[in-house]
Amino acid sequence: MASRIEPSRMGKEITLSPVELGSQMAKKVKINLASGNPDPKVMPINEIKDAYNQVIQEYGFKSLIYPGAGGQEDLIYNVNKFFLPMLGLNKKDDDMTVITSGAQHAMELVSKYFLEYDPIGVENPTFVETFNALKLRSSINFPFDVMNDGIDTASLRTVLEITRIKLLYVIPNCHNPAGVNMSLEKRKEIAELAHEYDFVIIEDDPYRPIAGEVPPPIKSFDSYGNVIYLGSFSKILAPGLRVGFALGEKKTMEKVSLLEQLDFSTSTINQYVVSRLLKTGVVKSLSEKMSSHYRKKMNVMIDALNEEGLTSFNRPSCGFFLLLDLHKDSWSVFKKAIERGLSFVPAKPFFLKGGENMARLSVTNVEEDKIREGISILKESVN
Amino acid sequence: MASRIEPSRMGKEITLSPVELGSQMAKKVKINLASGNPDPKVMPINEIKDAYNQVIQEYGFKSLIYPGAGGQEDLIYNVNKFFLPMLGLNKKDDDMTVITSGAQHAMELVSKYFLEYDPIGVENPTFVETFNALKLRSSINFPFDVMNDGIDTASLRTVLEITRIKLLYVIPNCHNPAGVNMSLEKRKEIAELAHEYDFVIIEDDPYRPIAGEVPPPIKSFDSYGNVIYLGSFSKILAPGLRVGFALGEKKTMEKVSLLEQLDFSTSTINQYVVSRLLKTGVVKSLSEKMSSHYRKKMNVMIDALNEEGLTSFNRPSCGFFLLLDLHKDSWSVFKKAIERGLSFVPAKPFFLKGGENMARLSVTNVEEDKIREGISILKESVN
Missing domain, CATH: 3.90.1150.10 (Aspartate Aminotransferase, domain 1)
Incomplete structure (x- = not known):
């Protein structure tokens, strides 16, 4: 058996x-x-329904063939043009957007790319479901308390002074489950720490599109390509579409996008649907x-x-x-x-x-x- | 960086x-x-378009929430009732169907479940894209030539007599790229070998729904739960939907379905769409x-x-x-x-x-x- x-x-x-x-x-x-x-x-719901009809009408079978790794061009274009600015992200020339089946799938791809039983850091508490993709590929998990203004950076510094972590996972806005936002100062601080101590930050930010006023993303304070930003259409459109994205330094994201060849899991037609809802201003x-x-x-x-x-x-x-x-x-x-x-x-x-x-x-x-x-x-x- | x-x-x-x-x-x-x-x-294309409209009309937001791991109940029911019999599969009581984002994603899940740098066997040639999910997690890959009537079972036996493999990957029908079908005798033979030498067979069968008359699946000759059958709607409906499934022994498939929590990548609405196209007889x-x-x-x-x-x-x-x-x-x-x-x-x-x-x-x-x-x-x- x-x-x-x-x-x-x-x-x-x-x-x-x-x-x-x-x-x-x-x-x-x-x-x-x-x-x-x-x-x-x-x-x-009605906007999504209309989008399916319009997409099939306009693109026909093209919306129904294999998706290819990395995402459908039209959606990448519209994420960069319409969605990133909404999120306070200014895409640099050496950044690259990779479309995924939601932020969860982006976590799976990024952790698959980096981790092979390595030490990592994580907020305590953290969103246990997304964290699973990291946890199952890590050796030690260092937990850092989440305070009113986000992760306890003093504890983080203490750990970094004595050992190495490969990756730090944070949820900066409308934290799940803690509910809080990370302060502007801490965003800047951990972006600098990532550069100083050479680790990757995964900035998991699915709530940003429905958050209202919050400080700019950690990614916007990262001058060295250490932060990978994960976004999602699950909260603002619908989780059942399974469309999200990862944004990071091109050299890394090119490899991450190749790992999508292992599952090819992001529906082509759903990518067109989201692309249309971005372009028409619905999002x-x-x-x-x-x-x-x-x-x-x-x-x-x-x-x-x-x-x-x-x-x-x-x-x-x-x-x-x-x-x-x-x-x-x-x-x-x-x-x-x-x-x-x-x-x-x-x-x-x-x-x-x-x-x-x-x-x-x-x-x-x-x-x-x-x-x-x-x-x-x-x-x-x-x- | x-x-x-x-x-x-x-x-x-x-x-x-x-x-x-x-x-x-x-x-x-x-x-x-x-x-x-x-x-x-x-x-x-038109049937798919109609199905999106009908699904959103009938189920509303239910078709657009998170999918959950393992697949949407309605689709599992209709795969078991309508699709498995079309494929020559008779689901046993201790079998379980897990819905995936196409057969490629099923490969990823099954190899994630079993492999951690283990020796495996594979047809030579094989479909290099699906095989990647296995190759990147294997130690040694034993290649077995594909002949007019499928895999060279004599070579397979020779290898099994001297060493162990954990898993064998085969494409029994309309082989990609070899074009051939595995003979009835060889299907029976490798099902027995899997039991005798204690390895898993991954039977990757995306072409079966469009194949016409072919011998029964290897899975149908497996009395001991060694075969995991992978099916897909990509060839008969559309690859852009990203819906497929894996069928195997319940004890194993329960675990495989839990691994879907790492990506949650199969679109809920697309699962409802496929379910409807099964139920209405379109497939x-x-x-x-x-x-x-x-x-x-x-x-x-x-x-x-x-x-x-x-x-x-x-x-x-x-x-x-x-x-x-x-x-x-x-x-x-x-x-x-x-x-x-x-x-x-x-x-x-x-x-x-x-x-x-x-x-x-x-x-x-x-x-x-x-x-x-x-x-x-x-x-x-x-x-």
């Missing part, structure tokens, strides 16, 4: 993501504060609408938490998530909450150290009045 | 596929015998039409080759490709052909040993009269 044949280290170590587990439980309850999907209410027009929509819902949650006296959290200014300290084991609270019809994600798995009492709460798949009801159930479940 | 930081073995060894190179050259000439894309003439109705279409074109090519006295090839009974021995270095012939407006793929890169004089000729992206003209140019270029 094939199952008796020894798998690779990766094959041995892969496990079901706790986020998947939380999502599966969430389907069975009335109030879902567990979701990582965008709010269906603001998903541009840009959605950006403002989305950021105020999610901010409004987040404020409802923050008010509800304060009213219930659940006040141990870093106030998010954007995105889907808030990380709450329950001052009690979050699994035991989770079990009680599920019985009462509420789902959230117990956040321990997002932490390399600590986090037993932490809960990730999401505002995306829940109406405003249900947010209040959910937080009220949460309060009961803590007691 | 990130480019100064040492990449992984995979990062170091990845190169541009020779097939990509041939395709790029092919765009510039009038007769393209290099393509691996299906014939646009028979691609069901089934296309199967017969496609096989006779390609057989007709292949016969035109075979006749043209015979007329020109280019007779050193194994007569393909299905698929896109014919492998011709030019009795002359195929790169030098290629250069002359390109000047005369003809592109094909010099097939050396498909071979682990030999193959210098071999040319892969494709019938997909060329009209019947252009096939004759192309073969005539080829003859001139050989002289």
